[in-house]
Amino acid sequence: MKKWVADKLICPQCLDAEIALNLTVREADAEDVLDGEMTCPQCGSIYPIQQGIAVLLPEKTRIILNDHRGYNAPGMLSAYLWSHFGDLLKDPDATQAYQVWSAGFTPTAGDALDVGCAVGRLSFDLAATHDHVIGLDTSIAFIRKAREILTRKEISFDLIVEGHITEPRTHRFNESHDFSRVDFIVADALALPFRTRAFATTAAINLLEKVPDPLKHLTEINRVLRDRSAMFLFSDPFSWDETVSPPERWLSGNGNAQYSARGIDTMRRIFAGEFGVFDPPLGIADDGNVAWKIRKTENLWEHITSQYLVGRRE
Ligand SMILES: C[S@@+](CC[C@H](N)C(=O)[O-])C[C@H]1O[C@@H](n2cnc3c(N)ncnc32)[C@H](O)[C@@H]1O
Known part of the structure; x- marks a missing residue:
């Protein structure tokens, strides 16, 4: 640390x-x-x-450290390293997703927080425009790899081809990259270990549907985000899953008449201050869809459309 x-x-x-x-x-x-x-x-x-x-996890979340499945499973490292850094590795199948998500980052006096950062790509991108950047995730395997990348200034891993057949992949960052202002910790999006209004920028990419309490996650984002000169980059495919969060907590697609039929429309209302989450509210500065891919093996891909909103407080 x-x-x-x-x-x-x-x-x-x-x-x-x-x-x-x-x-x-x-x-x-x-x-x-x-x-x-x-x-x-x-x-x-x-x-x-x-x-x-x-490891800044509250007691009730610490059990995840001993879970070697899900985002701690070995195959996930190959999948997420490719998804985050495929463009830098010059892979012809790579997406431009992170370039789209980071297009709105402008030089900002203040710190940034990347919640659910996985292996860290967006945090590295945020470092170009912010004083300090902290990426956090509940997966210790992802955080270990993200810290390895930052200390070695090198992405190096075995890309899964099929079963145990792998191919080495390496990308070395230019020495001029300053990673001294970036760090990664293990922490929980539902209990962010930071003071109120600590961050100029927060980002949560493809996380909302992965937490057991999506509204609590957004309430935590509101707590740590500055009340002025602040930005929240949000993106999600809204592919709700009953094994992650109970349907009554989904922000769309559960028949709850309070919410809009589509998650992105509920999120627009939440940004505007409905449901008492964002106070002050966030004005929408940009929105759109990002095409993103997870590469599990040579023959197994997940194609994801992630819908994003850039919210700002002036
Ligand atoms: C679908 S991945 C998206 C990762 C990354 N933001 C990206 O765009 O590639 C979801 C990530 O959220 C992390 N995660 C799940 N629940 C979390 C929680 N309660 N707090 C922090 N991270 C969490 C997972 O470990 C995983 O890295």
Whole structure:
């Protein structure tokens, strides 16, 4: 964990009280705390830092660390590394998705937060225009890889072709890239370990449908987003899944007359201040569809249309 991150963190169990954490360092280098822990002086919770990875999960989410399926499964690394960095790897099948999503980033005085960052592509893109960028995800496998990319300035992995047949893929970032202002932590979108109004920019790409409580996730985005000069980049395919969130919590497609028939229309209303989530509301500066692909094997692809809104507070 980069040393500058420590001052920005609060206890995810005591969010209302915004309790700063006490840092104990056991091993460090010039930039990073490699081994140590952070302790909450109010509730006593301990948040470990091991091999440079800080885990800021509230107690009820920590079980995910021991789950080697889902986003921690080995095949997911190949799939997401290709999806995030396929264009940099000059793969002819790569999409331009991240270039579309990051087109609205402009030089901004302040920090950015990439919620559900996976292996980190959008966080690296945000670094070009923000003071500091923090990417967070509940998948420790993704965060470990994102931190490896940032420390080595190199993307290197085995792309799955078929079964255990793989091909090496490598991309080296130019030395002039400054990654010292980017970091990645394990944390939960439903309990963001940051102070109220801490970020100029927040992004949540393809995350809404992946959390058990979508409205709570948006309420957390509102809490940490500045009330002026702020931007929220939102994108989602609205492919709700009963194994992730109960249908009564979906923001469309569940017959709830409160919501619009389509998720993107409910989101426009939520941005405008309906349902008491965004206060102050967000004006919509841009919207559209992004074509995105996940490559699982040479012959297995997921084609996704992700609908995005760029919300701004002046
Ligand atoms: C569909 S992927 C999208 C990842 C990335 N934003 C992108 O566009 O490629 C969803 C990501 O959200 C993460 N995730 C799921 N639930 C989460 C939560 N409660 N808090 C933080 N991240 C979560 C997953 O581990 C996964 O990396």
